[in-house]
Amino acid sequence: MGGYVTGPASPTLPSLADQVEPRCWIIIPVHNRKATTKACLDCLRLQGVFACATVCVVDDACTDGTRTMLESEFPEVHCVNGNGHLYWGGGILEGMKVAHAGDADVMVWLNDDCLPAEGAIDLLIGRVLESKGICGGVCRDPENSSVVTYSGTKEGHEDMVSPGPGEFVQVDLINGNLVAVHREVVDRIGFPPGLELPHYGGDSIYGLRARRAGIPCEVCGDAIATNPPNPYFDRFGKTKPAWELLKEPLRIGSILYWPAYWRFLREAFGWQAYFRWPAYFIRLVRHFAAALARHFSS
Numbered sequence: 001m002g003g004y005v006t007g008p009a010s011p012t013l014p015s016l017a018d019q020v021e022p023r024c025w026i027i028i029p030v031h032n033r034k035a036t037t038k039a040c041l042d043c044l045r046l047q048g049v050f051a052c053a054t055v056c057v058v059d060d061a062c063t064d065g066t067r068t069m070l071e072s073e074f075p076e077v078h079c080v081n082g083n084g085h086l087y088w089g090g091g092i093l094e095g096m097k098v099a100h101a102g103d104a105d106v107m108v109w110l111n112d113d114c115l116p117a118e119g120a121i122d123l124l125i126g127r128v129l130e131s132k133g134i135c136g137g138v139c140r141d142p143e144n145s146s147v148v149t150y151s152g153t154k155e156g157h158e159d160m161v162s163p164g165p166g167e168f169v170q171v172d173l174i175n176g177n178l179v180a181v182h183r184e185v186v187d188r189i190g191f192p193p194g195l196e197l198p199h200y201g202g203d204s205i206y207g208l209r210a211r212r213a214g215i216p217c218e219v220c221g222d223a224i225a226t227n228p229p230n231p232y233f234d235r236f237g238k239t240k241p242a243w244e245l246l247k248e249p250l251r252i253g254s255i256l257y258w259p260a261y262w263r264f265l266r267e268a269f270g271w272q273a274y275f276r277w278p279a280y281f282i283r284l285v286r287h288f289a290a291a292l293a294r295h296f297s298s
Contacts, residue, residue, distance in 0.1 A: 022105030024053040024125055029091025030112050031060040031082075034069055040112040041074050047118055050076050053108075056099060058082055058091040086194070087253050089202035092176065093194025100186055105129070107186075109179040109203070113227060114139060114150075116178055120223040124180035127168070133216030134185060134207060136171075137178040137223035138162060149229045150175035152207065152219045155268075163221030170218050172211050173268075176203030178225045189213050193263075200255045201264040208268060233287050237294030245291050249284065256284060 026049065030037045037057070044055060055074075059067055060082030070077050080098055082091060092109055099107045106125050110116070120137050127135040139150040151160045152171030161169040192206040207217045232255060236245045248254040261280055265273035 022125075022129060023103055024106045024108065025095075025099035025102065025104040026053050026055045026108045026110055026121070027058065027092060027095035027099060028056065028110050028112050029058040029060060029082075029086065029088055029095065030062060030066060031084075031087075031091075032062050032064045032066065033112060034062070034064045034066045037066055037112045038069060038073070040110070040115060041070075041077065043115045045074075047116075047121075049121060053121075054078055054099070054102070054104070056080060056095050058086065058095045060084055060086045060091055085198075085252070087199040088176070089192060089194035089198045091194075092202070093191055096181075096186065096191055100183065100191075105183050107181045107183070109176045109181070111177045111227065114177045114225050115142075115227070116223070116225040120178065120225055121180075123220055123223045124178070127218075127220055128180045128182040131216040131218075132182045132184045133218070134174060134182070134210050135168070135180050135216075135223070136174045136176075136219050137225050138219060138221060139175070139177050139225045139227035141229055142226040143228070145226075147229070149227050150177045152217075155208075161219050163219055165221055167221040168218045169221070170211075170216065172208055172217070173204035174207035174217055174219070176206075177227050178223065179203070185210055185215055188215065196263050197260050199253045199257070199260065201260055205264060205267055233290065234294070236287070236291035238298060242288065242291035242295040245284075245288050256280075256287075 028040065044050060056078045057070060058080045061084030070079060080094055086094060096107050106128055108121060124135050124137060136152055138148060141147040141149050148160050148162045152174040153160055155172035161171055163169040189209050192202050194202055197205060210217045236242050248256040249258045251257060265276050269276055
């Protein structure tokens with residue numbers, strides 16, 4: 001396991017706007033969040049990213065006018081069509097396939113509700129050009145900047161890492177909200193498991209595969225973004241009936257989708273997955289009990 005690596009983040013790297021090479025692609029999977037997607041693209045445009053990278057939006061069959069907005073307001077965006085069943089993992093997979101075929105040297109994963117700070121993408125790209133690995137940013141709650149919402153974790157630990165300025169932390173499981181991946185990572189370990197893990201867990205498993213192959217997988221303390229926490233379970237018992245939670249183990253886009261959960265356990269823990277599997281049911285019962293409590297207290 002790696003630890004903290006201190007020092008300035010790529011001190012000699014010119015800004016992304018000054019680079020003709022390498023070829024960089026920003027991959028953004030989207031589905032029916034037009035206003036959120038627009039805010040993300042506005043942020044990238046303001047930072048000059050469109051002038052020096054290919055921004056690739058994977059439109060997973062949006063029906064809310066997202067495609068019309070992209071064509072009218074962001075004609076420079078490269079659009080990839082989805083079938084409505086890609087989810088995050090499938091969207092990233094399709095985007096990376098197109099980028100890799102387009103000779104991308106660096107592929108950046110970006111959630112459309114994640115707003116990178118000025119220079120954050122530059123830092124991540126610069127780092128993976130040096131490491132030939134994976135490097136993610138630190139996402140913070142826009143309502144409370146002291147709260148880390150997404151970054152990455154070390155194997156055996158639940159807390160997300162929070163490196164300070166000038167620090168890089170090696171992680172085993174990485175959150176895919178803002179992550180740069182060097183082309184050589186794909187050449188060595190293939191693409192992320194977007195079919196086996198269509199929504200949750202694919203980013204973490206890809207980082208774990210990289211680490212096990214000896215590829216650096218780290219988080220940069222200077223690459224900051226804002227990304228609100230996922231209110232996933234809080235919706236049940238408040239805006240959705242508590243018993244709707246019982247459908248989640250069979251819904252592909254759910255964090256409780258049991259086939260993906262089992263595949264994650266098998267790859268992450270091997271034979272120990274059989275001993276960890278009961279915790280899945282405990283987790284489901286715990287969330288259902290909390291949802292019922294919210295339902296009756298509202």
